[in-house]
Amino acid sequence: MDLGVVAGEASGDLLGAHFIAALKQTRPGLRAAGIAGPRMRKAGVEAIYPSDTLAVNGYVEVLRHLPELLWIRSRITRYFLHERPRVFVGIDAPDFNFTLEARLKQAGIPTVHFVSPSIWAWRPERIHRIKQAVSHMLVVFPFEEQIYRDAGIPVTFVGHPLADVIPLQPDTAAARTTLGLDAGPVFALLPGSRLSEVTRHARLMLDAAVRILRHHPDAQFVLPAASEAAGRLVRHAMQGLELPLHLLDGRSHDALAACDVALVASGTATLEAALFKKPMVITYRVPALTAYLMRKKALLPWIGLPNILARDFVVPERVQEDATPENLADDALAWLDDDARRAAAIETFHTLHVSLRQNASARIAEAVQPYLEGA
Known part of the structure; x- marks a missing residue:
């Protein structure tokens, strides 16, 4: 071998x-x-x-x-x-x-x-x-x-290999055409690839999407499921909700290229969102004991890779008890209403992309x- x-x-x-x-x-x-x-x-x-x-x-x-x-x-x-x-x-x-x-x-x-x-x-x-x-x-x-x-x-x-394969200038219009999306703001929901992450984050993000829809009735949502099992968990979490949701079989890069704002579980997907130059809200939930032990050992004030690499809170982080549908929705909507902040984040992400390419x-x-x- x-x-x-x-x-x-x-x-x-x-x-x-x-x-x-x-x-x-x-x-x-x-x-x-x-x-x-x-x-x-x-x-x-x-x-x-x-x-x-x-x-x-x-x-x-x-x-x-x-x-x-x-x-x-x-x-x-x-x-x-x-x-x-x-x-x-x-x-x-x-x-x-x-x-x-x-x-x-x-x-x-x-x-x-x-x-x-x-x-x-x-x-x-x-x-x-x-x-x-x-x-x-x-x-x-x-x-x-x-x-x-x-x-x-x-x-x-x-x-980083992802910095090589993700284009410096993603084609948002082409991605929206590929996914069959209409005009209006697009939000990507990325609850994680592990089934435990999907269990903890899918309903949280879907409830946030319901709140976003109240402010933007023309909003659309894309959620790339990392596996068939993840897709089943998302469909279960969708029960009782009326949302214009496009549940994708994988295709996370299409979802990120197409969106205006992403709700992302902390992990590699946050770096991918940054490489696609997308404003985001980072979130994460773990069992209370795990959170307690990790906080005791933490050396940095950030958990998301874009913030760690920028050494600043470029994007909001909503973790544990702070990770509520209301907070995620408010943070996501704030990106749509602040052109200057959005442009500054995109410039930071471009600089990061070049350094990793x-x-x-x-x-x-x-x-x-x-x-x-x-x-």
């Missing part, structure tokens, strides 16, 4: 697909296997387990799924130790991957980790565990490089190639 790989959830699957495609440009016969989602399988990765088996977050949810996660990690570790790939690449899923990477590295298999955990936002002590587990760290944000250099960990800033897939392939060649 050339490459062992583990990607967690939908965002890791998307990043991994770009990464595999770049490697295959120079190694068309590349054999890769591990934990992969539909995009990586389409790129040619043999999926021993599907990515969504790792799509859990928060202390409470992880504890609930811990026996299954430990069993899968034990099985996939034995698989890689038997197959001995030339290099292992862990894509995100840090809590799962770092233990696996440490075991493989100890056995003489080089380990590359793609996408640093947010040690600059919380739990900075993880840097010591990372040093034991990772042969080479690939980071997507420029400020992360110095953190790893200072810790003595080989590191390469590669930029580094031909990431080629940089990743260049960093991993020496390991594939046994160097």
Whole structure:
């Protein structure tokens, strides 16, 4: 085997697909296997387990799924130790991957980790565990490089693959035509890719949409469901509501390109919304115990990637008890009524996009190639 790989959830699957495609440009016969989602399988990765088996977050949810996660990690570790790939690449899923990477590295298999955990936002002590587990760290944000250099960990800033594939000037009119949307304001609702996130956020966003509709009777709403199961949860949450909602099968980029404002669950989707230059409201809910523990360990006042990267509250964040339909609706409507604020946010997002647009897939392939060649 050339490459062992583990990607967690939908965002890791998307990043991994770009990464595999770049490697295959120079190694068309590349054999890769591990934990992969539909995009990586389409790129040619043999999926021993599907990515969504790792799509859990928060202390409470992880504890609930811990026996299954430990069993899968034990099985996939034995698989890689038997197959001995030339290099292992862990894509995100840090809590799962770092233990696996440490075991493989100890056995003489080089380990590359793609996408640093947010040690600059919380739990900075993880840097010591990372040093034991990772042969080479690939980071997507420029400020992360110095953190790893200072810790003595080989590191390469590669930029973000999404910044390469999302156009600097998205075509909103074309996206609206593709989705069959009428004239009037368009709001994108992105409750998250994990089923637990959809359960917590879908009805919250739909109730906010009802309130928006009272102020703008011509408003339309698009909600990209990350999976069939997510779509079922959204349809269940829709019961009793009358909304001009376009429920999409995936197609989050079409939804973001088409919208005027987005309501987005914190995560990679907030960065995607920023790259599409869309004003947004970031929200997130977790169990109370998880929220308490995370607040105690937090280093920054922001949770959303656009705000973290800008080091400012460019967009509003509504978290936990502050995440109400009224607040989300008011924040979304405020974007429509303030041209100057909207223009300033778009300019900030454009600057961010340019800084992350580094031909990431080629940089990743260049960093991993020496390991594939046994160097």
